[in-house]
Amino acid sequence: MSNTILTNRLAQETSPYLLQHAHNPVDWYPWGEEAFQKAKDEDKPIFFSCGYSTCHWCHVMERESFENEEVAKLLNDAFICIKVDREERPDIDGVYMGVCQVLTGSGGWPLTILMTPDQKPFFAGTYIPRKSQYGRIGMMELVPQIKEQWELKREKILDVADDIWALLQKNEKRKWEEKVIKDHVENEEITEIIKRTFEDLEYSFDNDKGGFGRAPKFPTPHRMLFLLRHWRETGSIDALEMVSKTLNNMRMGGIFDQIGYGLHRY
Numbered sequence: 001m002s003n004t005i006l007t008n009r010l011a012q013e014t015s016p017y018l019l020q021h022a023h024n025p026v027d028w029y030p031w032g033e034e035a036f037q038k039a040k041d042e043d044k045p046i047f048f049s050c051g052y053s054t055c056h057w058c059h060v061m062e063r064e065s066f067e068n069e070e071v072a073k074l075l076n077d078a079f080i081c082i083k084v085d086r087e088e089r090p091d092i093d094g095v096y097m098g099v100c101q102v103l104t105g106s107g108g109w110p111l112t113i114l115m116t117p118d119q120k121p122f123f124a125g126t127y128i129p130r131k132s133q134y135g136r137i138g139m140m141e142l143v144p145q146i147k148e149q150w151e152l153k154r155e156k157i158l159d160v161a162d163d164i165w166a167l168l169q170k171n172e173k174r175k176w177e178e179k180v181i182k183d184h185v186e187n188e189e190i191t192e193i194i195k196r197t198f199e200d201l202e203y204s205f206d207n208d209k210g211g212f213g214r215a216p217k218f219p220t221p222h223r224m225l226f227l228l229r230h231w232r233e234t235g236s237i238d239a240l241e242m243v244s245k246t247l248n249n250m251r252m253g254g255i256f257d258q259i260g261y262g263l264h265r266y
Helices: 016-020 033-042 056-066 069-078 090-104 139-152 154-183 187-204 221-234 237-251
Strands: 028-030 046-051 080-085 111-115 121-125
Touching: 016 080, 028 033, 033 046, 033 080, 046 056, 046 090, 056 069, 069 139, 090 111, 090 121, 090 154, 121 154, 139 154, 187 221, 187 237, 221 237
Parallel strands: 028 080, 046 080
Antiparallel strands: 046 111, 111 121
16 A cells, blocks of 8 residues: 555545545545546446445445555546445435345445446446455456446447336336325325324334334334324324333433434444
C-alpha cells in the first residue's frame, strides 16, 4: 500500500457515507450526469455501489476491496464507479434495490449493481468479497470477467440488460395493476385484514419481555405504528399496552445507546 493520501471526487460531497470513501483509490463519482457521460465517452459499463455510514458489511467491503489498490486498479480500468448514500438518495436506492430483489430474490447493503452507460442493469448483488470464497465470486475474479465480456461479447450483455429492463417495466406495471385492484377492495375486507393482523400480533406477542416471537428479535417500527394507529382508531388498550411494554423493554435493553441515545439494531 502506498503512503500517498488519495482524494477522489467524493471529497466534494456532504454525505458522511460518501466522505468515508473520499480517500479510496477507487475513482468514485457521485450519482450524476458527469459519471454517465464519462461512461459513454469511455465506452465503459458502470459499477454502482450503494450503502450507508453505519452499515457493517459496507465497511467490510470497503476495507477488503475499495481500500485495496489492486482491486481499485481493476475497477478503474473496467468501469466508471459511482457511490450513493442510500440515506441521502432513497429514491435511487429504492429503484436498484428493487432490481436486486427481482434478479436475486433478496437484497441488502452494500448494494452492488453493474449497468450499461444508459443505466440498464445487467448484474446485481450485495456484499462481494475481495477473493472468491464459500461459493461466492470475488471482486478479483468478477471484475476481469465482466471487462472481458464487455469487450468480446458486448451484444450478449446488452441483450441481458434489455431483457432485465423489460422485466422491470413489466413488474412495475403489475405493481400498478395490483394497486388499482387493492384500491377497490371493499371496506369490509380491509377491516377483516386489519382484524386478522391485530390478532396475529396479539398471538405472537411476548407478554414477558415485549416484542413479537422468540429471540433473536429485531426492531420492527411498522408493527408499532400499526398498533398505535389501531389504538387511536379503536381505543384498544391491548394494542397500546403491547407498544408500551415493547418500547419500555427496548429502552432498558442493550440496543439503547446510553450515551448518544437512540435505538440501534447493531
